[in-house]
Amino acid sequence: GGIITQTPKFLIGQEGQKLTLKCQQNFNHDTMYWYRQDSGKGLRLIYYSITENDLQKGDLSEGYDASREKKSSFSLTVTSAQKNEMAVFLCASSMDWGGAYEQYFGPGTRLTVL
Amino acid sequence: GDSVTQKQGQVTLSEDDFLFINCTYSTTTYPTLLWYVQYPGQGPQLLLKVTTANNKGISRGFEATYDKGTTSFHLQKASVQESDSAVYFCALVNTGGADRLTFGKGTQLIIQP
Numbered sequence: 001g002g003i004i005t006q007t008p009k010f011l012i013g014q015e016g017q018k019l020t021l022k023c024q025q026n027f028n029h030d031t032m033y034w035y036r037q038d039s040g041k042g043l044r045l046i047y048y049s050i051t052e053n054d055l056q057k058g059d060l061s062e063g064y065d066a067s068r069e070k071k072s073s074f075s076l077t078v079t080s081a082q083k084n085e086m087a088v089f090l091c092a093s094s095m096d097w098g099g100a101y102e103q104y105f106g107p108g109t110r111l112t113v114l
Numbered sequence: 115g116d117s118v119t120q121k122q123g124q125v126t127l128s129e130d131d132f133l134f135i136n137c138t139y140s141t142t143t144y145p146t147l148l149w150y151v152q153y154p155g156q157g158p159q160l161l162l163k164v165t166t167a168n169n170k171g172i173s174r175g176f177e178a179t180y181d182k183g184t185t186s187f188h189l190q191k192a193s194v195q196e197s198d199s200a201v202y203f204c205a206l207v208n209t210g211g212a213d214r215l216t217f218g219k220g221t222q223l224i225i226q227p
Contacts, residue, residue, distance in 0.1 A: 004157070040123060040219055040220075041219055042118075042203060042217040042218055042219040042220055043158070043203065043215075043217040044217075045214060045215070048214075058214075090157050090158070092157070098207075100146070100207075102160050102163075103160070103215065104157075104159075105156075105157025105158050105159065106157050107155060107156050107157050108157055
């Protein structure tokens with residue numbers, strides 16, 4: 001088995017601030033993902049990475065940057081936090097790219113912007 | 115584009131009640147369909163997956179049947195327990211298209227003891 005660790009668990013920021021969320025996995029999976037979860041809106045894909053140093057934009061990439069320097073880690077940066085923004089950011093990984101492969105999710109980082 | 119619709123935002127039941135969560139989808143091909151479950155404080159985890167080859171998925175007492183005619187993939191359980199309280203997401207993978215997950219908005223299941 002393996003585990004996905006997301007840090008921090010809670011993140012409070014100010015409007016306009018640049019904020020970074022981190023994700024580590026020990027599954028030795030090739031593909032990693034960042035999703036945003038808003039209440040009542042399901043999960044939306046922000047960025048994904050098929051392998052180390054690869055980056056692909058998802059449906060919600062505007063306002064975010066991502067970085068995959070190592071196979072085991074994937075970071076997400078909110079480039080300018082929006083006032084009153086509240087969401088949970090979920091990191092996931094899978095053995096390979098493609099719908100046939102199960103995605104394993106971390107517990108999330110809950111973001112609040114004051 | 116692909117879409118998944120879950121009409122029920124919240125379902126409230128008592129223990130031993132029958133569960134039915136509605137899910138319909140729209141896509142250009144015959145996708146792989148999935149149900150994920152998210153317990154409080156955790157990330158979603160795969161509950162069951164159904165492809166065009168097998169039509170029905172069963173896991174932990176839950177079942178879902180792939181109905182191409184009505185493009186539906188409803189989740190059912192004969193007798194719910196308090197431990198089933200969670201958010202349930204229906205999702206699809208368009209294997210002939212972008213090959214990524216498209217999620218529904220989720221249905222929160224509340225089980226009253």
